[in-house]
Amino acid sequence: MTASIVQGFINSIPDKRIARAFSEIFARISPSKLDTAITADAAGTKADAQSLKSTCSFHDVTTVAGADDAILLPPAKEGEFHFVKNSGANAMQVFGQGTDTIDSVATATGVSQLAGDGVMYYCLVPGNWLRIGGVSATEVFTTLSATTISMNDGG
Numbered sequence: 001m002t003a004s005i006v007q008g009f010i011n012s013i014p015d016k017r018i019a020r021a022f023s024e025i026f027a028r029i030s031p032s033k034l035d036t037a038i039t040a041d042a043a044g045t046k047a048d049a050q051s052l053k054s055t056c057s058f059h060d061v062t063t064v065a066g067a068d069d070a071i072l073l074p075p076a077k078e079g080e081f082h083f084v085k086n087s088g089a090n091a092m093q094v095f096g097q098g099t100d101t102i103d104s105v106a107t108a109t110g111v112s113q114l115a116g117d118g119v120m121y122y123c124l125v126p127g128n129w130l131r132i133g134g135v136s137a138t139e140v141f142t143t144l145s146a147t148t149i150s151m152n153d154g155g
Contacts, residue, residue, distance in 0.1 A: 035059040040069035040088065046095040046108055057082055064088025064115065076100040076123040085118040094121075102129040 013019040035056035041048045052059050054074035061071060070093040086092055095110035096102050102111045113119055120132040
């Protein structure tokens with residue numbers, strides 16, 4: 001229903017160049033390109049990691065049976081994004097293709113994505129994925145405690 005409303009709006013735009021631009025943006029962010037029921041590979045290594053479909057932008061990893069089961073992002077191309085939800089029971093390891101890095105972490109190391117976290121992987125520079133949300137925030141906040149916070153107002 002929402003897609004038909006958006007398409008109706010796009011069709012009503014008199015300037016066809018603007019309508020085409022809106023149509024391309026909608027096609028890019030539309031969750032119709034779903035990759036679901038993914039099983040992370042139990043080997044936990046980059047060489048054996050489960051590859052995500054490059055034709056999809058939204059991925060739901062539903063089975064992460066053991067700690068550090070692994071997935072492999074599509075090649076990091078400028079302007080590409082992939083939203084990855086870890087719906088499994090454990091943290092999983094996420095790797096980039098070939099020499100691609102994630103947040104400049106060595107390609108063979110990869111990064112951890114906690115169970116329940118949804119992370120947007122976005123490429124601004126070819127060969128390097130950036131993480132937005134999910135693991136980054138969770139890892140930072142698990143190290144905070146009341147004793148590490150100080151007040152500058154005398155409180």
